Amino acid sequence: MTPTDRTHRTVDVLVIGAGPAGLALAARLAAAGVDRVEVLDREQHAGGIPRHCHHTGFGLRDLRRLMTGPDYARHHVAAAIRAGAVLRTSVTATGWAAPRTVDITGPTGLERVTATAVVLATGARERPRSARLVPGTRPAGVLTTGQLQQAVHLHHQNVGRRAVIVGAERVSYSAVATLRRAGAEVAAMVTDQPRHQTHPARHLGTRLRYGFPLVTDATVAELTGQGRLESVRLRHRDGRTAAVVCDTVVFTGDWIPDHELARSAGIALDPGTRGPAADAEFRTGEPGVFAVGNLLHPVETADIAALDGRLAAGPVLRHLAGRPWTPGALPVRVEAPLLWVSPNRIAPDGPRPPRGRFTLRTTRFLTRPVLTVGQDGRTLHRGRLPRTVAPGRPFHVPADWIAGADAHGGPVRITVD
Amino acid sequence: MTVTTTGDLPGEVYDVAIIGAGVVGTAIARELARHRLRIALVEAADDVGNGTSKANTAILHTGFDATPGTLEARLVREGYQRLTAYAAETGIPLEPLGALLVAWDAEQLAALPSLAEKAVRNGYDETSILDAEAVYAREPHLGPGALGALEVPGESIICPWTTTLAYATQAVRAGVALHLNCPAGAITTGEDHHEIATPRGVLRTRHLVNAAGLYSDEINRRLGHEEFTVTPRRGQLIVFDKFARGLVDHILLPVPTALGKGVLVAPTVYGNVMLGPTAEDLGDKTATGSSADGLASLREKGARIMPELLAEEVTAVYAGLRAATEHGDFQIHADPGRRYVAVGGIRSTGLTASMAIAAHVAELLTECGLDPGPEREIEPVRMPTIGEAFPRPYQRADLIAADPAYGTVVCHCERVTRGEIRDALTATVPPGSLDGLRRRTRALGGRCQGFFCGAAVRAQFDAATAAQDRTEARR
Numbered sequence: 001m002t003p004t005d006r007t008h009r010t011v012d013v014l015v016i017g018a019g020p021a022g023l024a025l026a027a028r029l030a031a032a033g034v035d036r037v038e039v040l041d042r043e044q045h046a047g048g049i050p051r052h053c054h055h056t057g058f059g060l061r062d063l064r065r066l067m068t069g070p071d072y073a074r075h076h077v078a079a080a081i082r083a084g085a086v087l088r089t090s091v092t093a094t095g096w097a098a099p100r101t102v103d104i105t106g107p108t109g110l111e112r113v114t115a116t117a118v119v120l121a122t123g124a125r126e127r128p129r130s131a132r133l134v135p136g137t138r139p140a141g142v143l144t145t146g147q148l149q150q151a152v153h154l155h156h157q158n159v160g161r162r163a164v165i166v167g168a169e170r171v172s173y174s175a176v177a178t179l180r181r182a183g184a185e186v187a188a189m190v191t192d193q194p195r196h197q198t199h200p201a202r203h204l205g206t207r208l209r210y211g212f213p214l215v216t217d218a219t220v221a222e223l224t225g226q227g228r229l230e231s232v233r234l235r236h237r238d239g240r241t242a243a244v245v246c247d248t249v250v251f252t253g254d255w256i257p258d259h260e261l262a263r264s265a266g267i268a269l270d271p272g273t274r275g276p277a278a279d280a281e282f283r284t285g286e287p288g289v290f291a292v293g294n295l296l297h298p299v300e301t302a303d304i305a306a307l308d309g310r311l312a313a314g315p316v317l318r319h320l321a322g323r324p325w326t327p328g329a330l331p332v333r334v335e336a337p338l339l340w341v342s343p344n345r346i347a348p349d350g351p352r353p354p355r356g357r358f359t360l361r362t363t364r365f366l367t368r369p370v371l372t373v374g375q376d377g378r379t380l381h382r383g384r385l386p387r388t389v390a391p392g393r394p395f396h397v398p399a400d401w402i403a404g405a406d407a408h409g410g411p412v413r414i415t416v417d
Numbered sequence: 418m419t420v421t422t423t424g425d426l427p428g429e430v431y432d433v434a435i436i437g438a439g440v441v442g443t444a445i446a447r448e449l450a451r452h453r454l455r456i457a458l459v460e461a462a463d464d465v466g467n468g469t470s471k472a473n474t475a476i477l478h479t480g481f482d483a484t485p486g487t488l489e490a491r492l493v494r495e496g497y498q499r500l501t502a503y504a505a506e507t508g509i510p511l512e513p514l515g516a517l518l519v520a521w522d523a524e525q526l527a528a529l530p531s532l533a534e535k536a537v538r539n540g541y542d543e544t545s546i547l548d549a550e551a552v553y554a555r556e557p558h559l560g561p562g563a564l565g566a567l568e569v570p571g572e573s574i575i576c577p578w579t580t581t582l583a584y585a586t587q588a589v590r591a592g593v594a595l596h597l598n599c600p601a602g603a604i605t606t607g608e609d610h611h612e613i614a615t616p617r618g619v620l621r622t623r624h625l626v627n628a629a630g631l632y633s634d635e636i637n638r639r640l641g642h643e644e645f646t647v648t649p650r651r652g653q654l655i656v657f658d659k660f661a662r663g664l665v666d667h668i669l670l671p672v673p674t675a676l677g678k679g680v681l682v683a684p685t686v687y688g689n690v691m692l693g694p695t696a697e698d699l700g701d702k703t704a705t706g707s708s709a710d711g712l713a714s715l716r717e718k719g720a721r722i723m724p725e726l727l728a729e730e731v732t733a734v735y736a737g738l739r740a741a742t743e744h745g746d747f748q749i750h751a752d753p754g755r756r757y758v759a760v761g762g763i764r765s766t767g768l769t770a771s772m773a774i775a776a777h778v779a780e781l782l783t784e785c786g787l788d789p790g791p792e793r794e795i796e797p798v799r800m801p802t803i804g805e806a807f808p809r810p811y812q813r814a815d816l817i818a819a820d821p822a823y824g825t826v827v828c829h830c831e832r833v834t835r836g837e838i839r840d841a842l843t844a845t846v847p848p849g850s851l852d853g854l855r856r857r858t859r860a861l862g863g864r865c866q867g868f869f870c871g872a873a874v875r876a877q878f879d880a881a882t883a884a885q886d887r888t889e890a891r892r
Contacts, residue, residue, distance in 0.1 A: 005814035042829055043869075092826040094811065105811045105832075107821035128866030130656075130733045137706040138735065140851070143867070150872035157875060226703060256730070258865075260830075263660060 006103070006110040011036040012320060014102060014115035015085075016093045016261060019048020020302045021293025022121030023076040024062065024309030025316070026085035032317060037085040038113070040104065042092040046080075047073025048123060050302050052149040054181075055174055061303040062310070070153075072302060096265050100288045117316050120262055120276065120284075120291045121309070124298035126171070127254040129223070134251075136223035139230070141248045145175045148250050152182045160248030164232045165189045166220055167252035168196035169392035173206045175250045186212035187246045190234060192219045193365065197390040223249065253392055255298035265289065272333065272340030273297060279328030279345040280353040280399075281315035282308065287325040290316060297342035297359055300394060311354045331411040337363045341397075341414055348405040357396040360414065362389050370417040371397055376410045419594040420846055422463065426596060426618040430610050431457040433782065434622035436601045436636055438462075439470040440577065440771045441763055442628035443584035448775035449782075450591035452789035458585070458593055459613070459620060461600035461632075463849030464856075466581030468630050470768070471856060472705065472737025474654070474694060475685060476668060477501065477511060478769045479571040481536035481544060487746040488777075490539055493766045496773035500580070501573070503772060506797060507587075509579045510686035510804025516572035516668035519552060520564045521721070525672040529567045532672070536569070544569050558664040560724050572668050576686045576804060577768050578856035583800050584771070586845045591795040596620070597849060601629070604639040606755050624756045624787050626778060630740050631702045633748075633761035645748040645761050649702050649738040652694025652765075653711040655719070656733040657726055658864050661690040664725055680718045682726065687831070687859060688805035689732060692719040698741070707734045732864050739764050749774070751781040758782060801837060803859050810834050827877070828870040830863025838874065842881035854878055 012034050015022040018041035026039045045051060050058055053069030060066060063075065081087060091106035100118050104111040126144040141160050143151070151157040159182045165175050168191035176186055189196075194216050196203050207214070221235040224243070231243040257275035267284045270277040275298065276284045276291045284291050292312045293305035319325070328347030334340060339361040343353050362369075367388045373381040381401035389395040397414065405412055433449055435442045438460035446458040462468065477500060480493035504511040520526040533544045545568050552566045553559060589595050602614035604625075613620040627636040634647040662684055671679025682692050695711045712734065720727050740763055742748055747770075748762035758781045760774060767774070783789060802809055810816050810823040811832045817824035822836030841848060841857040848854040851874065855861045860874050867874070 001815045001818045003808060003813045003815045005818075042826060090825050092811070092829065092832070094832065105817070105824055105826060107817070107824040109817050109824060110812070110814045125865050125868040127730075128868065130866055131731045131864075133712050133731060133734065135707045135709045135712060135734075138852075143871070144865075146865075146868040147871035151875065155872045155876045157872060157879070221709070222706070224706070 006112045008112045010114045011038045012115065013037045013117045013119060013316060014113055015039040015119040015121055016102070017041060017048070017121035017123055017293070018046035018077070018087060018089070019121060019123050019293060020050065020072070020076055020306035021309040022119065023080040024306040025119060025121070025292055025312050027076070027080040027083040028310055028313035029316060030080070030083035030085040032313065034317070034320065039080060039085055039087050040091050040093055041087070041089045044090050046077045046087050046089055049146070052153045053174060054153050055177055058302055062306040063303070069302070076306065093261055099286070116288065117319050118289045119312065119316065120289065120295055121293045122258045122261060122295050124255045124257045124294040126251060127256055129251050132251065132254065134220050134223060137225055139223065139225035139228050141229035142223065143248065143250045145171050145250060145252045148175055149178050152178050158182070160184055162187050162246045163248035163250055164244055164246045165250050165252060167191060167254070168193065168198070168214060169253045170198050170202070172252040173198055173202055175252050176206055176210055176212065179250070180210050184248060186210060187244050188213045188215050190215045190218050190220065192217065193391060195365070197392045220249070255294070257295045257298050259295060262291065262295065270340065270344040272344065273342055277331070277345050278343055279347060280343050280351050281327070282312040283315065283325070283327035285327065288319065297340070300359065308354065330405060330407055332358070332414065333411050334360065334414045337366065338414060338416060339363050346402050346405065346412070348402050348407045352399040352402060357399050359394050359396055361394065362391055365390055366416060372415050372417065373397065373401055373412060374415065375405055375412045380404050380412065418589050418845060420589055420597070421595070422597045422849065424617065426599070426615065426620050427594070429455065429621070431455045431620070431622040433624045433626060433787065434459060434611070434613065434620055435626040435628055436613070437628035437630055437633070438465040438585060438595065439468050439628065439630050440466060440581045440584070440768050441630070441760055441774055443581050443588060444771035444775040445626055445628060445760070445778050446588040446593045447584040448772070448779050449789070450588045450593050451792050451795055453793065454789060456593045457596060457620060457622060458588065459596045459599045459601060459615065463597050464853040465585040465595070465846060466578060466856070469737055469740060470577055470581050472735050473577055473652070473765055473768060474681065474683065474691070475575055475577045475768070476683065477573040477575040478766055479541050479569060480539050480766070480769070481541040481569050482532060482673070483539050483766070484745055485535065485538040488749060489747045489766060489770070492747065492770040492773040492777060494540055496770035497571070499772035500575070500769060504575065507583045508800045508802055509583055510576040510802070510806065511573055512684070512686055512804070512806050513571065513573040514667050514684065515568060515570040516670050517547070517552065517556065517566040517568055518670045518672045519559065519566045519722070520672050521562055522564070524674055526564045528672055528674060529565065532567050541571065543571060556665065556667060556669065558723055558725050560721050574668065574684055574686050575768070579800050579803060580768060580771070582846060582857065583798055586800070587795060587798045589845050590798070595846065601636060604636070606640065624782055624785060626782070627757070627759045627761070630763070631738055633740065633759060634742070637759045637761060640752065640755055640757050640759070642750065642752065642759060644750055644759070645742040645744055647740050647742055647761065649699050649704070650741040651697040651699050651704060651736055651738055653707045653715065653734070653736040654691050654693030655712065655715055655731055656685065656735070657690045657692065658730040658732050659688045661726055661729040662688050664723060665690055669722060680715060682719065682722050686804040686806065687862070690726060692726065694737070699738070702738065705736050705738060707736045730864060733862065747774070749777065749781070751785055753785045756785045756787070758785065801840060801858070810837055827873055828860035828863060830865050830869070831859040833858045833860040835877070838877050839881070842878065851875060851878055
């Protein structure tokens with residue numbers, strides 16, 4: 001055995017990431033008769049993020065029923081295995097050796113796997129405190145929701161007694177429930193927005209049940225404490241600061257795709273999503289490499305990721321059948337205050353995006369905004385949204401205008417009046 | 418092998434006690450361990466290298482820009498040679514990238530020749546002056562406006578964490594007693610030994626070495642000395658994502674001018690890129706926090722040096738305190754009457770100089786009446802590979818075949834395996850905290866900062882700690 005010994009294999013489809021998107025795609029492909037569909041996950045157990053989301057609300061759009069995260073994860077794992085996909089856990093894709101060829105490390109050794117199609121389904125993560133440049137000391141007790149949920153639900157660890165939650169979007173409310181379950185009180189939920197960004201019913205329900213102050217228009221100015229977190233200093237919009245005593249702070253939301261494999265393959269990223277730029281058929285700029293799930297749109301709910309996986313089965317099957325790799329190449333970009341749009345590459349003569357629409361995010365509340373889709377000064381679409389859109393929540397623009405775009409023109413731009 | 422974290426200190430009288438287990442204190446302990454002596458290394462924190470030694474710019478300096486004729490200049494020059502050899506022998510990550518002192522204006526450009534001359538006076542004659550074209554050929558991602566640079570090929574990047582840990586590991590295996598969680602209180606100097614009060618009882622020693630870093634002036638005063646006062650100088654640094662590593666190939670140093678020091682941009686041995694440090698004189702020896710102003714000024718300066726760097730994600734932000742004094746040189750003083758050596762004012766060059774400082778201190782101790790006896794060979798150490806320039810366990814089929822734990826990646830961003838974490842937790846000098854584990858393995862130090870692996874790493878740490886507690890209880 002030399003240090004560099006690697007087993008070489010080939011498969012038809014290699015899916016990297018066994019979350020809802022990767023599993024749903026693998027199940028479809030295996031059921032469609034693809035011979036060797038292999039799904040890798042670097043965690044000990046397949047299922048992805050839902051494994052440690054113990055609240056209900058999963059499965060509505062893809063399975064037409066409601067279940068908890070762990071149940072939902074188990075459902076998708078079982079469905080993929082039943083369909084005939086091969087699931088391998090505790091294995092890590094460490095990089096690329098050649099086009100569509102991935103190097104893998106696992107307890108059984110080193111491998112090099114070449115696939116006709118590689119599907120990146122590596123998901124997204126919350127930006128930690130450091131990436132948000134929050135000043136102060138570096139005490140223990142500083143978490144993201146992902147770490148908090150795993151600590152409480154998978155490892156039954158103590159997470160402190162009094163927590164501040166940074167963010168007031170969907171995931172922030174999950175953090176409240178997890179903290180309360182772990183016996184911690186919530187000292188405050190803090191958002192830099194003028195109000196929370198989840199469904200009013202969810203906000204009210206959570207507050208009635210757990211009772212905590214929501215501090216709006218405020219940012220975290222500093223963390224203090226040697227050893228363990230002692231307090232969080234908040235800065236209000238008018239410049240006032242106030243310290244909140246706590247031993248735990250949870251940074252929620254502010255998602256970024258886990259795009260290491262995409263980027264190390266040289267795949268162009270979209271400046272808005274920071275995930276791989278991909279067209280309506282989940283194709284990246286790298287031949288034979290697809291991307292699905294929250295790697296493309298940080299973040300949508302798990303069922304939307306699973307629907308991506310389902311919808312990507314057709315394009316992957318066509319690629320396996322020898323279809324030339326000609327992904328849509330016309331960029332679709334957003335301008336501030338919009339944050340991102342997905343998909344963000346189109347072929348005007350190609351198919352419309354999944355569910356016939358583009359998904360967008362904004363960085364601030366917009367009250368019934370008028371959205372304009374334009375190219376080189378030409379308006380392709382213009383319309384008013386019927387409701388207010390909030391940061392951290394999806395809204396959509398219909399895709400019936402794409403045939404009118406010029407494939408050889410400048411980028412399509414989506415703007416707000 | 419003796420490493421204690423709790424309980425009463427042994428009653429014996431040590432030949433030498435060293436206060437402070439930073440890079441200097443551990444290097445001194447390792448040097449003295451080459452003789453048959455009873456040595457204690459006492460540290461206030463729960464780990465070695467937990468102060469200035471863990472938060473610095475991690476550069477191995479040639480000493481080209483030291484003040485000629487100073488003790489610091491000599492010890493840095495000697496220490497550079499010694500530590501380069503020691504790193505190769507022990508597996509301390511080290512990459513001889515070379516430095517460029519980039520000149521951004523006419524004044525800085527005009528200063529380069531005199532810096533080259535100064536290097537020669539410091540015994541370093543390998544520098545060369547590059548024109549703008551040559552600078553951009555070496556560093557194409559530099560911001561616009563670089564006029565030239567002084568190239569210093571010998572400047573290297575090193576892992577300060579592994580360096581301190583290697584010294585401590587070798588010292589403990591050679592018989593040094595390491596006592597952690599043991600801050601030094603009042604010191605009584607008697608006829609033949611010192612008595613140092615600690616929360617864990619009295620430590621008795623014939624000779625005393627003060628390597629207490631930021632607190633070396635306070636210990637010094639307890640021995641009746643007032644040669645120096647430590648004014649902590651804070652340096653904040655930003656560590657950028659590994660995707661930034663391809664932007665920079667050298668250590669990019671500022672040209673020192675009358676307007677003060679600029680900041681550097683340098684790769685790290687872990688494959689990241691760092692930007693910093695600030696330089697703020699503070700009164701508070703515990704102020705290891707970053708500040709909004711500090712980070713903003715770093716980003717402003719970094720944007721000029723390398724605009725593309727600022728587009729990358731930030732992985733970590735940290736601040737370290739340099740033990741600066743009112744003097745322009747290391748403050749190493751011996752008091753033979755009290756059998757005492759003070760090692761103070763060790764600035765950012767302390768990491769490079771550490772082994773030479775240790776040899777110097779050993780000499781001073783003999784002048785203080787210590788009879789070291791004959792030298793002996795001490796067992797070499799091999800440290801785990803946590804640098805990116807060498808194959809790491811997750812890349813090694815032979816290691817994984819022998820032990821599958823090296824093929825099970827736990828910390829995904831840094832590719833740290835279950836086997837490496839296990840090894841660190843059961844090592845000669847185990848970590849006292851998750852931070853200590855991070856410095857030994859890189860686990861938790863990556864771009865997700867624990868989103869994916871934080872709970873799993875902590876579970877492994879907690880299990881090992883519980884097992885150790887049970888063993889201690891049985892004893």
